Amino acid sequence: MKYNSIGNSIGTVLGKSLGSFLRSSKVRDISRDSLLKMDPEIAHQTTIAALRLGFVPTHSSVDSEKLKTEICGLELKNPIGMAAGFDKNAQVSAALGEIGFGFCEVGTITPNSQSGNEKPRLFRLLKQEAIINRMGFNNEGHEIAYQRLKKLSTSHKASNIIGVNIGANKDSDDFVLDYVRGVQRFADVADYLTMNISSPNTKGLRDLQSNEALKRLLGETLAQRARAKIFVPIFLKISPDLDEKELDEIAKLVLQSDLDGLIISNTTISRNMIENEENSNEAGGLSGKPLFNLSTQKLAQMRQRVGVDLPIIGVGGIHSAKSAIAKLNAGANVIQLYSALVYEGMDLLDEIKAGLVKEVNRTGAENVSDLVGTQVDDWASGKGEV
Numbered sequence: 001m002k003y004n005s006i007g008n009s010i011g012t013v014l015g016k017s018l019g020s021f022l023r024s025s026k027v028r029d030i031s032r033d034s035l036l037k038m039d040p041e042i043a044h045q046t047t048i049a050a051l052r053l054g055f056v057p058t059h060s061s062v063d064s065e066k067l068k069t070e071i072c073g074l075e076l077k078n079p080i081g082m083a084a085g086f087d088k089n090a091q092v093s094a095a096l097g098e099i100g101f102g103f104c105e106v107g108t109i110t111p112n113s114q115s116g117n118e119k120p121r122l123f124r125l126l127k128q129e130a131i132i133n134r135m136g137f138n139n140e141g142h143e144i145a146y147q148r149l150k151k152l153s154t155s156h157k158a159s160n161i162i163g164v165n166i167g168a169n170k171d172s173d174d175f176v177l178d179y180v181r182g183v184q185r186f187a188d189v190a191d192y193l194t195m196n197i198s199s200p201n202t203k204g205l206r207d208l209q210s211n212e213a214l215k216r217l218l219g220e221t222l223a224q225r226a227r228a229k230i231f232v233p234i235f236l237k238i239s240p241d242l243d244e245k246e247l248d249e250i251a252k253l254v255l256q257s258d259l260d261g262l263i264i265s266n267t268t269i270s271r272n273m274i275e276n277e278e279n280s281n282e283a284g285g286l287s288g289k290p291l292f293n294l295s296t297q298k299l300a301q302m303r304q305r306v307g308v309d310l311p312i313i314g315v316g317g318i319h320s321a322k323s324a325i326a327k328l329n330a331g332a333n334v335i336q337l338y339s340a341l342v343y344e345g346m347d348l349l350d351e352i353k354a355g356l357v358k359e360v361n362r363t364g365a366e367n368v369s370d371l372v373g374t375q376v377d378d379w380a381s382g383k384g385e386v
């Protein structure tokens with residue numbers, strides 16, 4: 001039984017019995033159920049506070065060799081990452097590594113701190129296991145997150161792969177410049193960077209996905225990386241609401257550039273895939289189970305366009321081992337999730353890992369990377385479904 005940071009000393013004092021008590025599935029069920037009864041934003045803050053204090057026990061089991069994989073030269077103990085938006089201010093990435101995530105993406109972080117949209121801005125759609133958020137990049141800004149990551153890089157970083165997701169302040173005069181500043185600020189502490197140009201909650205941000213704007217964004221951020229002389233892989237995170245022509249244009253620009261990979265996808269503004277229930281009419285980005293088919297189809301359609309070599313991180317609606325496998329089959333090299341953890345708790349991570357190992361064995365493959373891209377055409381044409 002291990003505890004991180006402050007929890008370490010608490011763990012030593014209170015001993016193994018508290019450890020096994022906290023680890024028991026009953027206690028986990030109780031804590032997950034009570035979190036689901038709280039206001040969603042308070043539940044999130046409580047979870048972050050618990051992780052910061054080290055109260056969440058870690059899993060001591062070693063990942064199977066079959067789950068070890070690689071993306072952009074980064075060696076991962078498993079292909080499952082925490083998606084952006086959970087650890088917005090880079091406070092708990094070490095704890096997430098200890099819990100068993102293969103990597104963690106912090107942010108979105110903007111140059112200056114900002115408070116985000118008015119509350120309430122985070123909603124659960126309980127029946128459909130979905131979330132709608134219109135947080136609006138609430139975060140403490142570059143400097144504070146940088147200091148935290150700098151400190152971490154001298155201690156935990158060797159075992160934790162940390163991506164930094166960068167964005168633009170809503171009152172910025174020049175969005176592109178905010179991304180250039182993000183590359184400049186985080187190049188020496190991030191294992192990879194993600195340019196998030198697909199949040200629906202900052203007015204005008206998603207326009208950066210259109211041709212001329214994207215050309216300028218890629219040109220200026222990649223030039224900044226070259227000037228910094230620190231090689232850090234850069235990903236672009238795109239929306240699931242792009243049509244096929246927009247995917248064509250993005251694929252073309254990406255392949256002409258030195259960009260390292262794509263993250264597909266962010267939340268959707270579409271409501272076609274959900275039924276009416278409490279909160280289903282709230283404005284913002286929809287995530288969780290109902291996003292799965294749309295985001296996986298867009299991922300496969302992009303995989304068809306960029307070919308087999310460009311790294312893609314697949315995210316959107318993963319809620320089970322089966323859906324994690326489907327995301328890989330549709331063309332994702334590695335995956336991320338967030339919303340389903342709210343409904344299923346952190347045990348879902350172990351369930352997905354076990355399911356991936358089982359699938360590797362069932363298919364006679366050697367490693368999880370052998371599951372990647374085996375059903376791209378089916379998913380791209382809309383035949384795939386989970």
Ligand SMILES: Cc1cc2nc3c(=O)[nH]c(=O)nc-3n(C[C@H](O)[C@H](O)[C@H](O)COP(=O)(O)O)c2cc1C
Nearest residue numbers: 083084085108133196266287288316317337338339
């Ligand atoms: C509450 C919340 C906040 C989010 N904040 C961010 C963010 O700051 N930056 C970002 O790139 N994505 C953000 N996302 C999107 C997730 O990273 C992910 O792309 C999306 O939720 C789909 O995955 P999921 O269905 O597994 O949640 C957020 C999602 C949620 C639910």
